[in-house]
Structure formats: C-alpha cells, structure tokens
Amino acid sequence: MTLVNAVVQGVLLGGMYALFATGLSLMFGVMRIVNLAHGDFAVFGAFFALVLVDSASLSPLVTLLIVVPGMAAFGYLLQRGLLQRAVVASPLPALLVTFGLSIVVQNLLLELFSADQRRLQIGSFETGSFQLTYDLAIGYFPAVVFAIAVALLVGLSLFLRRTQLGRLMRATSDDQETARLMGVDNRNMYALAAAIAFATVGLAGVLNGVQTNFSPASGPTLLIFAFEAVIIGGLGSLWGTLLGGIVLGVAQNVGAWIEPAQQVLAGHLVFLLVLALRPRGLLAKGAPA
Amino acid sequence: MTGQAPGGALLDLAGVDVHYGDLQAIFGVSLAVAEGETVAVLGANGAGKSTLLKAITGMLPITAGDVRYDGRSLRGAPAHRRAGMGIALVPEGRRLFASLTVEENLLVGGHRARPGPWNRRSVYELFPLLRPLRKRPASVLSGGEQQAVAIGRALMSNPRLLLLDEVSLGLAPIVVKQLYAALPAITASGATVLVVEQDMHQAMAVADRVHCLLEGRTALEAPVSEVTGDQVANAYFGMLPSVVS
Numbered sequence: 001m002t003l004v005n006a007v008v009q010g011v012l013l014g015g016m017y018a019l020f021a022t023g024l025s026l027m028f029g030v031m032r033i034v035n036l037a038h039g040d041f042a043v044f045g046a047f048f049a050l051v052l053v054d055s056a057s058l059s060p061l062v063t064l065l066i067v068v069p070g071m072a073a074f075g076y077l078l079q080r081g082l083l084q085r086a087v088v089a090s091p092l093p094a095l096l097v098t099f100g101l102s103i104v105v106q107n108l109l110l111e112l113f114s115a116d117q118r119r120l121q122i123g124s125f126e127t128g129s130f131q132l133t134y135d136l137a138i139g140y141f142p143a144v145v146f147a148i149a150v151a152l153l154v155g156l157s158l159f160l161r162r163t164q165l166g167r168l169m170r171a172t173s174d175d176q177e178t179a180r181l182m183g184v185d186n187r188n189m190y191a192l193a194a195a196i197a198f199a200t201v202g203l204a205g206v207l208n209g210v211q212t213n214f215s216p217a218s219g220p221t222l223l224i225f226a227f228e229a230v231i232i233g234g235l236g237s238l239w240g241t242l243l244g245g246i247v248l249g250v251a252q253n254v255g256a257w258i259e260p261a262q263q264v265l266a267g268h269l270v271f272l273l274v275l276a277l278r279p280r281g282l283l284a285k286g287a288p289a
Numbered sequence: 290m291t292g293q294a295p296g297g298a299l300l301d302l303a304g305v306d307v308h309y310g311d312l313q314a315i316f317g318v319s320l321a322v323a324e325g326e327t328v329a330v331l332g333a334n335g336a337g338k339s340t341l342l343k344a345i346t347g348m349l350p351i352t353a354g355d356v357r358y359d360g361r362s363l364r365g366a367p368a369h370r371r372a373g374m375g376i377a378l379v380p381e382g383r384r385l386f387a388s389l390t391v392e393e394n395l396l397v398g399g400h401r402a403r404p405g406p407w408n409r410r411s412v413y414e415l416f417p418l419l420r421p422l423r424k425r426p427a428s429v430l431s432g433g434e435q436q437a438v439a440i441g442r443a444l445m446s447n448p449r450l451l452l453l454d455e456v457s458l459g460l461a462p463i464v465v466k467q468l469y470a471a472l473p474a475i476t477a478s479g480a481t482v483l484v485v486e487q488d489m490h491q492a493m494a495v496a497d498r499v500h501c502l503l504e505g506r507t508a509l510e511a512p513v514s515e516v517t518g519d520q521v522a523n524a525y526f527g528m529l530p531s532v533v534s
Contacts, residue, residue: 164396167389171397174386181346181380183372183401183446 003257005136010253011246012138014229015146016211018245019204020222021229022152022238023197029236030173030193031079031087033094037102038201039223044105045071045205046214047113049120060120060210067202075198079191087190102219109216117213126210145207152200153242160238169193228271234281243282247274297360299324299481300345300450304354307337307344314340316505317354322450327472327482329496329513331489331525337505338485339381342452345483346378347371358450373401375449381458381485383439385427391438392423398442405447406478412441415471433464440468444475451480457488469495489521503527 020042027033035041048070049063086093122141129137160166172179172189179186208214208222225248232247233240248267255266274282298321307315315337322328332338343349345356347368356363363371377398386394395409413420416437422430427438436456443451457465465488472495476482486492493499493513501509501524509516509524 164400167393167397168400170388171386171393174388175384177348178380178384178386179397180348180368181372181378182397182442183369184397185367185369 002135003254006253006257007250008136008138009142010250012142012146012249013253014242014246014249015142015149016204016208016245017225017229017248018153018242019145019149019200019207020226021233021241021245022149022156023201023204024223024226025230025233025236025238025241026156026193026197026200028230029238030169031083031094031190032091032173033083033087034091034098035197036095036098036223037105037219038098038226039221040102040105040109040219041071041198041201042205042208042222043109043214043216043219045202046120046209047109047118047216048202049206049209050113050118053120060122060206064203064206067206068199071202072195072199075201076191076195078198079194080187083194084187084190102223106216106219113216115215115217117215118209119213120206120209122210141211145211148203148207149245150242152203153238156196157238165192225267228267231281232271232274234284237281237283240281240283247282297324298322298357299326299359300483301357302341302345302354303357305341305344305351305356306353307340307349308352309340309349313352314505315344315351318502318505318507319354320500320507320510322481322483324449324481325476325479326498327476327484327496328498328500329484329486329492330500330502331486331492331521332502332508333525334487335504336502338502339454340505341502342378342454342483342485345371345452346376372446375403375446376452377443377446377448377450378452379436379439379443379454379456381454383432383435385430385435385438385442387428388426390424390426391419391430394427394438394442395445398445401446403447403449407444407447409445412444415444415474416441432460433468436460436464436468437471440471440475444480448480451475451482453482453484455485455487457486457491465491489518489525493518493521501525 024035024038027035045067048067049060052058052063052066053060083094083097086097126141129139131137160170168184169189172184172186176186229244229248230241231244233244247270251270252263252267256263300322302318302320304317304319305315306313306317318341330338330341340349344351347363347366358374358376386397389397392409395412418434419437419441422434427435430438456468469491472482484492484496496513498512499516499521500507501521503524509521
C-alpha cells in the first residue's frame with residue numbers, strides 16, 4: 001500500500017466517521033446533549049437491520065427504509081419522554097442519563113443476540129472497486145458511504161441555515177424560553193432535532209455493519225471515533241464534523257501504513273494533538289451548522 | 290375614577306397572585322386593557338412589573354385569580370400557544386437569538402404570524418436603521434439596534450396585544466426617544482400595547498392610562514389625563530399622598 005493509497009482510503013474511512021459523528025454533533029449543537037449512548041444506538045440500528053434481514057430476507061440496504069424512520073421515531077420519543085427532562089443548564093444530568101442508556105442498550109442487545117460478531121451482507125458490491133492506477137483502487141461501498149456522508153452534512157447544513165424549521169431549531173437552541181414566546185414549541189423542536197440525529201445514527205449503524213463486524217460491545221468504540229471526529233472538527237460545526245472525520249480516517253490509515261498494529265493509536269494521537277493545539281477544534285463555532 | 294377599561298377588555302387580569310416558589314411577587318393585581326388602548330405599568334425595580342408580564346405570556350403560572358384574553362381564560366394555555374393567539378412580548382434585556390442574523394430573528398418572530406400589516410418590509414420601514422444590518426448576527430449589534438430588532442421581531446407576528454418590557458433599559462435617552470417614536474405607528478396598526486417601564490416620563494407620554502405597582506400591589510390606577518406626575522411619583526416610590534401633601 002502506498003502513502004497516496006493510505007490517504008485516499010483514509011479520506012473514505014473519514015466519510016464513515018463523519019456519518020457517525022453527524023448525530024452526535026447535531027444533538028450537541030442543538031440541545032447541548034452529549035449522547036454517550038450514541039455508539040450503542042448505532043449498533044442497535046445495525047441489529048434492527050439484521051433482524052429484518054433474517055426475518056423478512058430483505059437486503060440490508062432495503063432495511064434502511066424501515067430502520068431510518070424507525071430510529072427517527074424512537075429518537076423523537078426518547079427526547080420527548082426522557083432526554084428533555086435532562087436538558088438543564090448543567091450538562092451532567094444528560095450525561096448520566098445517556099450513560100445509563102448506553103449500559104441498558106448494550107445489555108439488552110447482549111441478552112437478545114449474544115456476544116457474537118455479526119455482519120450485514122450485501123454481496124459483491126461491498127467488495128467491488130474501481131481500479132484507478134496499478135496500486136490505487138477505490139471501493140464502491142466506501143465511496144458511496146463517503147458520498148452519503150457529504151450529502152447528509154451538506155443537506156443538514158442547508159436545512160439549518162435556509163429553512164424556517166432549521167431557523168426555529170437554532171433559535172430554540174439559542175434561547176428556549178424566548179423561542180416559546182415566538183410560538184415555538186421548544187420540546188417539539190428538540191424532539192425533531194433528536195429524530196434527525198437518530199435517523200443518521202441508524203443509517204451510520206447499518207452502513208458500518210455492512211463494512212465491518214459488529215457486536216453488542218461495539219458501541220463504545222464507535223462513540224470514541226465519533227467523538228474524536230466531532231472534537232477535531234470543532235463542537236457544533238457540521239462542516240467541522242466532516243473535516244474531523246476525514247482527519248481521523250487519514251490519521252488512522254497513515255498510521256497503519258507506517259505500522260499496521262498502530263492504526264487506532266495514530267488516530268488517538270492526532271486527536272490529542274488537536275486538543276493540545278486547537279482545543280476548540282479546527283472549525284470551532286458557537287452555533288450549529 | 291378607577292382605571293376600568295371602557296367596553297370589553299382585550300386583556301383582563303382579575304385578582305392575580307404570582308409566586309416564585311414560596312416567594313409571592315404579585316398580590317391580587319387587577320388590570321384591564323381595552324382593545325386599541327395603550328397602558329403603562331410603572332414601578333420601581335422589583336415591583337413585580339416583569340413578573341406580571343410573565344404571567345400574561347404564560348412563562349410563570351398564576352397562583353390565584355384569572356388572566357382573560359379576548360374574553361377567554363388563558364389558564365392552562367402554554368406560552369407557545371399564547372403567542373399564536375396574538376400576544377407578543379418584547380422581553381426585558383431584548384433576548385435576541387444570538388447566533389441568528391437580524392433577518393432570521395425577524396423570520397422566527399413571524400413563525401406564528403396572524404394576518405396583518407407587519408412583515409419584513411414594514412418592519413424595515415419602521416426601523417430603517419435595520420435594513421443595512423439584515424445579514425449581521427444579532428449579537429454584534431448595539432443596544433439600540435438590538436432593541437429595534439426585538440420590537441420588530443415581536444411585530445412580525447402581527448400581535449393583537451404587544452407587551453413591551455423595559456424598552457428603555459440600558460439605552461441612551463436619545464435612543465429611547467427614537468424607539469418610542471415608533472409607538473404611534475404600532476398602535477395605529479391596531480395593536481393594543483402594554484408598556485412596562487421604569488422611565489415614568491417616557492411611558493406617560495405614550496400611554497392612555499397608568500397602572501403603578503408597588504411591591505407587587507396596585508398603588509395607583511388612572512387615566513394619564515387625570516393624574517399628575519407627583520401622584521405617579523408618590524405611588525412609584527411608595528409615599529402616601531397624605532404624607533407628601
């Protein structure tokens with residue numbers, strides 16, 4: 001593998017990380033909730049797809065039509081029924097609640113599906129690739145994931161900036177009480193933001209389940225990668241999230257190119273470097289989008 | 290002469306109590322505002338003026354009495370629903386959406402707009418200083434500019450009842466004068482206005498009636514034409530007329 005190849009594959013991997021980080025970034029940007037159960041809900045989404053594949057023999061990609069809206073509805077209800085109560089000036093209650101949810105989801109999945117490694121199979125598309133040069137090939141699936149991540153972040157950014165619903169969401173994020181005075185139902189607005197976040201979590205979980213193995217214990221690792229992508233890019237900035245995912249993916253792959261056993265360590269080191277030099281992230285902003 | 294509003298009142302508070310936890314802030318206040326009227330609620334810091342507005346907008350629950358709007362009790366109506374009924378507040382300290390631009394603040398204000406004369410264009414006509422600032426984030430504006438945005442944002446909903454909370458707070462007198470100069474155009478558009486002020490003279494210049502609060506209780510209520518500045522000042526500072534005169 002050449003360095004160029006390592007960088008290219010790293011950028012594509014970064015798309016997957018950015019996809020994971022989108023929901024985390026959105027929940028933080030709008031509600032100031034750090035969702036520690038984020039990775040576990042992604043794994044939950046992947047198992048949701050697996051059940052549909054096994055029971056209705058659907059293709060994993062077709063299950064997205066059910067998993068994504070299902071996760072969105074779940075996110076809406078979770079925010080409305082539980083997380084909204086934890087939205088206070090201090091971030092601690094929300095941290096504790098989502099930490100608890102993380103444990104609940106992991107153990108529920110363990111109880112239902114055992115600790116086995118699972119995979120969502122989509123056949124030849126997953127392994128196929130364009131051969132660009134003799135030693136540089138781009139996998140179809142990573143390329144599609146990257147394109148989805150970019151489209152999602154561009155779409156979300158436009159939604160938040162340009163639509164009335166997006167403006168209302170940002171206004172609610174700025175000042176819930178005053179937003180209510182404008183006739184905005186703050187709880188509904190936050191629940192809608194959670195629905196969008198959970199839809200992206202479901203999408204990321206399923207696509208990740210096609211790309212790599214997953215088990216009920218995979219959540220925390222996914223959470224760490226999503227976290228690193230968000231922090232590297234800058235909290236609350238969706239463009240930063242894309243950039244952060246790419247930086248993390250490239251760091252990991254270049255690390256693996258130097259020393260194959262140290263792929264994950266290289267990512268962590270770059271993350272620490274960003275924290276030390278630019279603690280607010282590469283594209284820090286006060287507001288979401 | 291009591292300050293009873295002529296005809297059917299648009300807003301009618303009857304014997305309202307409001308508590309902050311165990312602490313009572315408003316004691317049996319009754320206040321009626323007729324459609325098209327401008328009423329000023331005056332009082333010193335801590336007299337309960339802002340609390341009264343919070344009870345009207347639904348940000349604080351009332352613990353006794355009733356708030357009626359357009360003949361119906363607002364009991365149980367959440368704050369965001371009251372906005373849709375045509376009640377708009379310009380909050381104390383302006384409370385603009387800091388990460389939104391001036392124009393976006395106005396658009397959010399128009400979220401539950403009723404049909405009426407106010408839209409972005411008419412707001413920019415009322416406050417021409419805002420037009421060049423449209424794309425600026427609200428957080429970088431001067432105090433006077435922010436207050437103009439806050440008033441414009443409230444107008445965007447085409448309110449039937451506009452509540453103004455301490456518009457003059459922290460602003461230079463010249464700026465306050467400019468902002469109050471916009472009030473006749475607002476009342477001419479049909480809005481009923483309830484002004485809460487510490488600046489007695491400014492408020493009395495625009496109001497039809499005054500309602501003075503002292504430590505959460507009504508101290509004086511009268512048409513502006515029938516009271517003197519001294520009477521209002523006495524009620525404001527809590528001096529009994531007999532002691533002064």
